[in-house]
Amino acid sequence: MTENAQQQPSAPDSELPTQYAPADVEGPLYERWVERGYFEADAKSEKPPYTIVIPPPNVTGSLHLGHAFQHTLMDALTRRKRMQGFESLWLPGMDHAGIATQNVVERELGKEGKSRHDLGREAFVERVWQWKDEYGGKILGQMRRLGDGVDWTRERFTMDEGLSQAVQTIFKRLYDDELIYRAERIINWCPRCLTAISDIEVEYQDDDGELVSMKYGEGDDTIVVATTRAETMLGDTAVAVHPDDERYKHLVGRHIKLPLTDRTIPVVADTHVDPEFGTGAVKVTPAHDPNDFAIGQRHDLESLTVMDERGVITVHGPFEGLDRFEARSAIVAALRADGRIVAEKRPYVHSVGHCSRCKTTIEPRLSMQWWVKVAPLAKAAGDAVRDGRVKIHPQEMEKRYFDWVDNLHDWCISRQLWWGHRIPVWYGPEGEVVCVGPDEEPPTGEGWTQDSDVLDTWFSSGLWPFSTLGWPEQTPDLKKFYPTDVLLTGHDIIFFWVARMMMFGLYAMDGEVPFKTIALTGLVRDQFGKKMSKSSGTAVDPLDWMNAYGSDAVRFTLARGANPGTDVPIGEDWVQASRNFANKIWNATRFALMNGATIEGELPPAERLSATDRWILSRLNKTISQVDALYDDFQFAKLSDALYHFAWDEVFDWYVELSKTTFMAGGEPAKVSGRVLGEVLDVTLKLLHPIVPFVTETLWTTLTGGESIVVADWPKDSGFRDEAAEREIETLQQVITEVRRFRADQGLQPGQRVPARLTLTGTALAPHEAAIRQLLRLQPEGDTFAATATLPVAGATVALDLSGTIDVAAERKRLAKDLAAAEKEKAQATAKLGNEAFLAKAPDNVVDKIRGRLSKADEDIERIKAQLESLPQA
RNA sequence: GGGCGCGUAGCUCAGGGGUAGAGCGUCGCCCUUACAAGGCGAAUGUCGGCGGUUCGAAACCGUCCGCGCCCACCA
Numbered sequence: 001m002t003e004n005a006q007q008q009p010s011a012p013d014s015e016l017p018t019q020y021a022p023a024d025v026e027g028p029l030y031e032r033w034v035e036r037g038y039f040e041a042d043a044k045s046e047k048p049p050y051t052i053v054i055p056p057p058n059v060t061g062s063l064h065l066g067h068a069f070q071h072t073l074m075d076a077l078t079r080r081k082r083m084q085g086f087e088s089l090w091l092p093g094m095d096h097a098g099i100a101t102q103n104v105v106e107r108e109l110g111k112e113g114k115s116r117h118d119l120g121r122e123a124f125v126e127r128v129w130q131w132k133d134e135y136g137g138k139i140l141g142q143m144r145r146l147g148d149g150v151d152w153t154r155e156r157f158t159m160d161e162g163l164s165q166a167v168q169t170i171f172k173r174l175y176d177d178e179l180i181y182r183a184e185r186i187i188n189w190c191p192r193c194l195t196a197i198s199d200i201e202v203e204y205q206d207d208d209g210e211l212v213s214m215k216y217g218e219g220d221d222t223i224v225v226a227t228t229r230a231e232t233m234l235g236d237t238a239v240a241v242h243p244d245d246e247r248y249k250h251l252v253g254r255h256i257k258l259p260l261t262d263r264t265i266p267v268v269a270d271t272h273v274d275p276e277f278g279t280g281a282v283k284v285t286p287a288h289d290p291n292d293f294a295i296g297q298r299h300d301l302e303s304l305t306v307m308d309e310r311g312v313i314t315v316h317g318p319f320e321g322l323d324r325f326e327a328r329s330a331i332v333a334a335l336r337a338d339g340r341i342v343a344e345k346r347p348y349v350h351s352v353g354h355c356s357r358c359k360t361t362i363e364p365r366l367s368m369q370w371w372v373k374v375a376p377l378a379k380a381a382g383d384a385v386r387d388g389r390v391k392i393h394p395q396e397m398e399k400r401y402f403d404w405v406d407n408l409h410d411w412c413i414s415r416q417l418w419w420g421h422r423i424p425v426w427y428g429p430e431g432e433v434v435c436v437g438p439d440e441e442p443p444t445g446e447g448w449t450q451d452s453d454v455l456d457t458w459f460s461s462g463l464w465p466f467s468t469l470g471w472p473e474q475t476p477d478l479k480k481f482y483p484t485d486v487l488l489t490g491h492d493i494i495f496f497w498v499a500r501m502m503m504f505g506l507y508a509m510d511g512e513v514p515f516k517t518i519a520l521t522g523l524v525r526d527q528f529g530k531k532m533s534k535s536s537g538t539a540v541d542p543l544d545w546m547n548a549y550g551s552d553a554v555r556f557t558l559a560r561g562a563n564p565g566t567d568v569p570i571g572e573d574w575v576q577a578s579r580n581f582a583n584k585i586w587n588a589t590r591f592a593l594m595n596g597a598t599i600e601g602e603l604p605p606a607e608r609l610s611a612t613d614r615w616i617l618s619r620l621n622k623t624i625s626q627v628d629a630l631y632d633d634f635q636f637a638k639l640s641d642a643l644y645h646f647a648w649d650e651v652f653d654w655y656v657e658l659s660k661t662t663f664m665a666g667g668e669p670a671k672v673s674g675r676v677l678g679e680v681l682d683v684t685l686k687l688l689h690p691i692v693p694f695v696t697e698t699l700w701t702t703l704t705g706g707e708s709i710v711v712a713d714w715p716k717d718s719g720f721r722d723e724a725a726e727r728e729i730e731t732l733q734q735v736i737t738e739v740r741r742f743r744a745d746q747g748l749q750p751g752q753r754v755p756a757r758l759t760l761t762g763t764a765l766a767p768h769e770a771a772i773r774q775l776l777r778l779q780p781e782g783d784t785f786a787a788t789a790t791l792p793v794a795g796a797t798v799a800l801d802l803s804g805t806i807d808v809a810a811e812r813k814r815l816a817k818d819l820a821a822a823e824k825e826k827a828q829a830t831a832k833l834g835n836e837a838f839l840a841k842a843p844d845n846v847v848d849k850i851r852g853r854l855s856k857a858d859e860d861i862e863r864i865k866a867q868l869e870s871l872p873q874a
Numbered sequence: 875g876g877g878c879g880c881g882u883a884g885c886u887c888a889g890g891g892g893u894a895g896a897g898c899g900u901c902g903c904c905c906u907u908a909c910a911a912g913g914c915g916a917a918u919g920u921c922g923g924c925g926g927u928u929c930g931a932a933a934c935c936g937u938c939c940g941c942g943c944c945c946a947c948c949a
Contacts, residue, residue: 018908018909019909020909020911204945204946225949226949227949229949240949272947273949274948274949277948277949278948281949282949289947291947291949292947292949294947350948350949351946351948396878397878399877399878400944400945403877403945404944404945407946491943491944494944527886527898528885529885529886529887560897563887565879566879566880566887567942567943569886570886571886573897573898573899574886574897574898576911577897577898577911580909580911581911583909583912584908584911586908587912588909590908590909592908593908594908637887637888641896641897644896644897645896652908652909656908740914740915741916743914743915744902744914744916745916748903749903749904749906750903750904750906750915752906832929832930835930837929838892838929838930840929842929842930843892845892846892849892849893850892850893853893
């Protein structure tokens with residue numbers, strides 16, 4: 001601290017330190033909020049409900065910035081609604097995240113040199129529960145640190161008893177409705193996770209491969225097929241050609257010899273084959289390719305499985321025991337030795353599916369699995385959006401949603417995992433299949449066993465909006481809070497989660513939608529717009545930034561980046577800027593408190609207010625309406641920006657500065673301004689609170705003595721407007737800015753006091769003389785004036801005594817530049833007004849605007865010329 | 875192959891038929907009795923290219939170039 005600062009008198013009215021220290025206040029404040037039950041919703045309340053269920057974070061790890069981002073927005077929404085008098089519920093919870101969690105725990109075990117099989121199913125599951133307790137606790141801690149105003153009494157986990165009941169109930173109901181069935185089909189198999197996964201859990205990427213053309217058959221009956229997966233030829237049971245393909249018509253129906261085996265396979269005609277691609281002939285492996293499986297079905301072909309679950313060849317012979325990729329090279333080599341490789345294309349880039357969890361190349365595999373028949377469910381899910389019962393925001397995302405729900409394949413829901421909801425189906429000794437609901441006893445007796453698989457993790461999260469509220473029981477919570485209001489989540493899980501909730505919600509709740517609005521956010525990126533990733537070290541732990549700059553700063557930064565549907569770049573610099581904003585709010589309120597800002601008593605009527613007061617109140621009320629409209633449209637970036645500029649530029653900068661003379665003078669005007677400033681701060685802090693809850697709480701309770709801003713009333717636009725005052729203050733701002741620029745150009749130090757004569761006739765600025773002199777450091781006029789600056793506003797003149805130190809050259813240079821700009825402006829406006837087509841077609845207000853520009857340009861030119869003439873000779 | 879979106883200041887992005895904007899960064903002056911995490915002032919753009927519509931286009935239409943994302947059973 002500098003010597004000067006130490007000499008400053010301490011402010012008697014304020015117990016607030018000169019810098020905001022978030023770390024000191026955030027933790028205790030949050031605990032107080034929770035203790036007082038502010039976030040607990042009451043199902044018996046008369047208030048209208050407002051409900052958001054959290055997208056349950058996976059218990060696989062800790063929260064990242066993307067979570068912090070979405071949580072900030074959901075918290076802001078529910079905090080505002082609470083202040084607006086809604087029974088606001090933000091329901092927290094976590095997802096067991098089946099395959100993802102099982103993988104991380106297996107990895108942990110791997111470090112101990114063990115596999116899950118060493119532990120056995122029961123012990124392994126117990127181990128995963130331990131993991132859940134540890135990492136789940138970490139996540140909950142992060143949420144508290146962020147300030148998430150969630151109802152902890154309603155915290156849920158997808159594997160809770162109640163939610164498991166919901167899973168069994170809906171499974172049974174779907175089964176009885178024949179919307180769940182068991183079938184043997186080609187599924188996406190991960191040879192590392194050793195489980196089936198659904199279509200959307202497969203990530204396609206372009207890989208380098210090799211396209212080989214190989215000759216099947218003997219003698220005249222040969223045909224060349226192309227493949228990237230030579231190893232599957234061991235399971236070929238046909239070659240397919242297009243029925244109209246003249247090249248191969250003679251072969252259709254005949255059998256040809258399959259190389260490297262003693263089998264012969266038929267040539268079949270199928271319209272699926274594209275005669276233009278490759279040789280126009282396709283090898284058909286029904287057990288290892290979905291298209292081939294379909295061909296096999298049409299032509300009644302045998303399906304030969306040639307690999308085990310780990311992708312190891314099981315066909316007796318020289319390739320047995322080889323991994324699928326080893327087998328590929330070995331088979332190509334063997335065929336080449338036989339002279340059967342007639343062409344090779346390498347590298348051959350093609351799209352290959354990978355497991356979204358472990359990136360292993362997916363092996364399509366014929367397998368018996370459980371399926372959800374989605375067509376009727378997806379139809380309802382599509383219709384709910386089509387008929388407007390559910391709105392998707394931003395609307396451009398609707399198309400993506402429709403494309404998916406309208407073209408959906410059945411959903412494979414069984415997983416060969418241990419962590420998850422076990423499928424409630426029992427098999428009997430005679431092949432009986434019994435599906436058991438939650439209250440039913442499973443069959444007993446010899447030979448009955450439960451299905452060993454678990455359900456896709458998205459099966460249970462698809463029930464989240466109602467399972468968390470007590471379904472299938474008709475609980476008061478369900479009645480009060482369903483349907484939920486907003487589902488806010490990233491656009492990356494529209495299909496995984498949002499569409500599934502739509503399907504299950506409409507089904508389970510008899511056609512009632514799970515949420516009225518789907519608000520889709522972008523993904524958080526680094527400061528250059530690149531994806532953050534752990535592997536590249538660009539991932540940021542939100543805790544680090546919260547510790548360094550405070551939760552409010554992180555939240556404000558995230559909210560300010562939240563343009564609907566677009567990705568959110570965020571860098572540490574921006575968090576610093578937000579921290580600075582929080583500190584600005586802090587110090588402005590400190591200043592206000594030192595100057596008697598209060599919310600006590602009625603706001604004085606407009607007649608008793610200065611133009612400055614009326615201006616800020618007019619702007620304040622406009623800002624309330626603006627912020628409300630932006631909130632209702634999920635425009636977080638814009639509302640944050642609007643509040644930032646209103647608070648910093650208009651309130652903390654202009655209003656506070658303009659009011660300083662009033663405060664210093666004291667008396668009744670100071671009291672009035674204190675009351676106005678108190679009002680403005682009260683409202684501004686409330687408007688900011690949903691985004692920056694901590695700093696606003698601290699300041700608001702100090703300012704108002706109120707219990708908590710969390711439960712304060714949300715501001716309402718009083719309708720007060722004063723356009724004349726707004727114009728007047730704008731003019732005042734122009735005058736001040738113009739003189740400041742002159743001063744700066746003249747090299748005057750900001751604090752240097754300068755004798756000046758103010759002539760404010762012809763403007764409405766006379767009452768502001770004291771403020772102008774204060775802001776511009778102008779002393780009462782002296783006797784001599786070496787230079788004169790004429791202000792741009794009609795009738796206002798400020799003559800400054802620069803004691804002969806005026807830099808004439810600099811001033812001439814600036815004036816010449818201004819003159820050129822004004823003349824250019826005049827020329828443009830003149831040209832425009834001389835254009836008859838323009839006059840005839842342009843709307844009146846535009847023409848008036850141009851006329852205004854012309855006359856202002858004229859005035860400026862005149863003024864600048866006069867100034868130039870008044871300058872002393874160099 | 876189909877669909878969606880985006881190219882605006884050094885960076886990240888708003889805007890959107892009628893005088894080009896913000897934050898950060900840059901340059902200069904300043905501890906001016908709330909705040910140096912601050913104040914004041916300044917500089918910076920052929921709004922991706924080319925056509926068209928219009929009195930007027932950065933904005934609307936077409937087209938080209940560059941980039942991103944989503945979907946798809948390219949053997």
